[in-house]
Amino acid sequence: MRGVIMYGPGDVHVVDREDPKIIEPTDAIIRLTATCICGSDLWPYRGIEPVDHTPMGHEYVGVVEEIGADVKTVKPGDFVIGSFVISDNTCEICRAGFQSKCIHAEFVAQTVGTQAEKARIPHADGTLVATPGHPDEDLVPALLAASDVLGTGWYAADAAQAGPGKTVAVVGDGAVGLMAILAARELGAERIIAMSRHPERQKLARYYGATDIVEERGEEGIARIRDLTDGYGAHSVVEAVGTQESFMQAVGATRGGGHMGYVGVNYDVQIPGIQLFFAGIHLLGGPAPVRRFLPDLIDRIWNRTIDPGRVFDLTLPLDQAAEGYKAMNERRAIKTLLTL
């Protein structure tokens, strides 16, 4: 099969890879309908994370081709979506809703690589969710978004306890930030402040539900959020950038006793303990337990109440993956969908 391999930073190739096979009786093999490039794929692309002839990709929708002997909840022919983290969905951690910390968790990015024609998905029963039927073609991007970017943005908004009566501030106007805005709107937030200085993304932020835009960053950005909230700070803040500055901006924008959700941090981020202490906020983050949200997100997409697919502003065939990476790296594209 064809699949993306990143030879080294900035060096992306689509090459022949060995076809995946069932290894464990809990595995399934899927044929991908679509896959995509994640903002986090840019970390190795930019040399921030190590990479050496690495199979890439962790977002996926597709059709089940084959299942292991123990797989019960999906069958060949099903259209399925899975999280970017493998989970058994039965352990205590999964049952508490934190499937990304499952006792059997595996990162698809590390062990599978879904920018490819096919993929072996371990713990298929716990990881994959079948849609009610085969989707109309125009729903495929939205369903694909649920695999990570929508699920991650949704988790960030949920972790920040976005909801009725709340003012939510979202730091970051990338795909995850935009999805957190959509989630905050769906969860009933009263006011949604997008922190963005990119005109095109401000438009999309407003489309997804932002009521206010703040262009300032750092201390100035914090001061603007305080101004907009009677001096208190936002009830709920989503951090969707992952730098030291953006993390501390999010901490500062959260009111005492408020909730901050964060869904990615760079390797060099160091949080000053004393500053976090005196902020007095709830903090929840980590790789999103997308599996918790998938059934609900599939419903909302299937009923066409949400349209997360608009975060894909570039669509290319898998064979042109290198151009997809380049466009995202140069911020010419928010997110690239790869067709098969």
Add this chain to the structure above:
Amino acid sequence: MRGVIMYGPGDVHVVDREDPKIIEPTDAIIRLTATCICGSDLWPYRGIEPVDHTPMGHEYVGVVEEIGADVKTVKPGDFVIGSFVISDNTCEICRAGFQSKCIHAEFVAQTVGTQAEKARIPHADGTLVATPGHPDEDLVPALLAASDVLGTGWYAADAAQAGPGKTVAVVGDGAVGLMAILAARELGAERIIAMSRHPERQKLARYYGATDIVEERGEEGIARIRDLTDGYGAHSVVEAVGTQESFMQAVGATRGGGHMGYVGVNYDVQIPGIQLFFAGIHLLGGPAPVRRFLPDLIDRIWNRTIDPGRVFDLTLPLDQAAEGYKAMNERRAIKTLLTL
């Protein structure tokens, strides 16, 4: 009046200070019945925090002597307890239960100094809570503990969501850690693991409700907690030490999706963002909103269902405060009560 002044690190004196007076109409003047020395008072004592002829003390119980024109909820003659942070108890943050982040918050340690015969308490209506009557003498230490050490330990356990069915690990066997153990028991925790290697404190930990003791620290301590919890980690972890090592030990002992409460960090603690991210835990900490818990804690003490007063293992007259600091600094005493 007599009061404690720390001239510099390790240099404590009891000297004449000016009597406090009503300044704002929301002030009250109290005559202290008892006060005490906090573990955090050892930071300037050890030169970790700046100190220069500073009035000391932030824990207090006493009798109201005089009130400002706007004070409505306490009156001269009332026996009162207050938090170590001043709060109006009416702003949005207070109403959400985070009085230590009140829009009018002031640290008693910075502006009052209650290791003294009298104290001016700003925002008396929001800060002070009157007991049902004048307490029996043997209840005074317990009520004094509510002002900070019990309230802080209680908040830590509450922040860690200690409760029925939960395994709670407490890092630290100082006064706050011991109070967190008591709180976890009162909140109905199934299992309470005290991380302590000090035989006397282990005894007190068991008295307050610890079911298990773990003596190992750091990675070994984390491994022991995992062993005791089927590999998952504790549902709830309280961090009551405040060093880099103890903070990361608490992070590592918390299961994915679990809750960690922390109630003090040293100035040099730096939390590696990526490690916190991949832990995937709820984190809540800061100066405890003791005011939220005071009415409930007073009830429990008044009804003699809890006995937090045993954390005071040294009682001295105010004039011997210097010896009280010395004993705590040398770990000869857990906590020193100062009588007046």
